Amino acid sequence: MNHFILGLQARNLTVEIHHHSAYQIVLSNDTPFNSTISGKLNERIHGFLIKPHVPHFCVAEKGTLNVLNIEPYSNIGLQLSNRFDENQECIVFDSPLETNAFFETPRNSLDINNVIESLLSKLPPTNYDERVTKIVEYIRDNYYKSDITPQTFADIVFLSPSRLASLFKQQTGSSLSKYLLWTRLRQAIYITLSDRERSLTDIAYDTGFYDLPQLNKYMYEMFGMPPKALKYSSDLIQVY
Template sequence: MKEQISNPFILALTAHNLTVEIHKHSAYQIVLSNDAPFNSTIKGELCENIYGFIIKPQVPHLCVAEKGTLSVLNIEPYSKIGIELSSGFGPDKDRIIFHTRNEISEYFQLETGNFKVSTITSALLSNVPATHYDERVTKMVEYIRSNFFERDISPQTFSDLVFLSPSRLASLFKEQTGSSLSKYLLWTRLRQAIYSTLSDKDKGLTEIAYFSGFYDLPQLNKYMYEMFGMPPTALKYNSDLIQVH
């Protein structure tokens, strides 16, 4: 059930023949085609025959990719990766559109034309300054990775773990990661829920919610809508979603 998470602020899917209805979410989103161009409507504007886009949080959009494979990355906006990504937008811009594959390679400084999730993730991480985490932050991260399914995790849990006051440890974690401790825990649980939903289609969503650390399915639905604009059922019953990272 447990799985180690190497990049907890990036939730990524590889999908083919994907069509989704208009939605918006709380993450930055990168969508890139690995082969055929696709159509997307972003904030009411139709973008035809494009090879990818990056949009800011809360921008309404939809995708229609009847052919080919897409890499879809959702990035927590207040993580260091999200903050670095935000610097690529110009004033009053809420999107970056890629009309050719060469534009994608140039933007991410890639020597390859392969836009797999792992390739783009590596490119994103290469632009983020290396951080040598305080051992107390590392200890909190390791605790969450091993115990994300526990529903009684609280600020006091971490205070007892690293012998800091809740306010001091929250400040330390935010200073080093760019994100809050609670958001880290939420993204870890969501990633596990998405992984379980796609890897075990026979498992019920209520069971997945519970074993991912949520109190019930309505709570999982709430955060899935907030972060990704879709409920877990949209993943579970869409067989075109083929891989999660």
């Protein structure tokens, strides 16, 4: 199964409270920042790793933040899930040294690419059911189709929708609908930041959303900002 990292670099960022379905790594590129996670204020930190669906927001008015969003059902997502203690929602890094130690990156280096390389180097071997792999490949190639339904997936692998939903959840940790939504959002962000001349309305239609308001709704729920704000305050690092 493919693993994906969506990397963004945000400047002078203030994000309202939100949560998302991805694991998220946020690291300062220069100066400390403040973040409130599950109602607790963390001041002058240098980064954090947060589980999916944990409410939080960040304020970095004078600095640059590197943000890595990682699909929880990917190999790297499964790897990160094992780094948390029981009932732990986030891991906060109070200094660059703590960041380097956690990710096993070169001392005093704040290069986000070193973090990405470290994550990729630790990928565990994972064997997925061939039917789950077939569904993942179908979503990768057909995410832009707005008429995809649970029955669409079931017909591909000759399982009932309920049996396939159970198998997919068991293997990946994600529901089919969330996986499809994340794939569409990831692609919408990629196009938004790599082709800034494209209109957001066209991007919404081209990535499987009914219209721009629907893309705005899900983008805001996932990242705490609509795609327009993301477009003018972020740069794309890379996508795997």
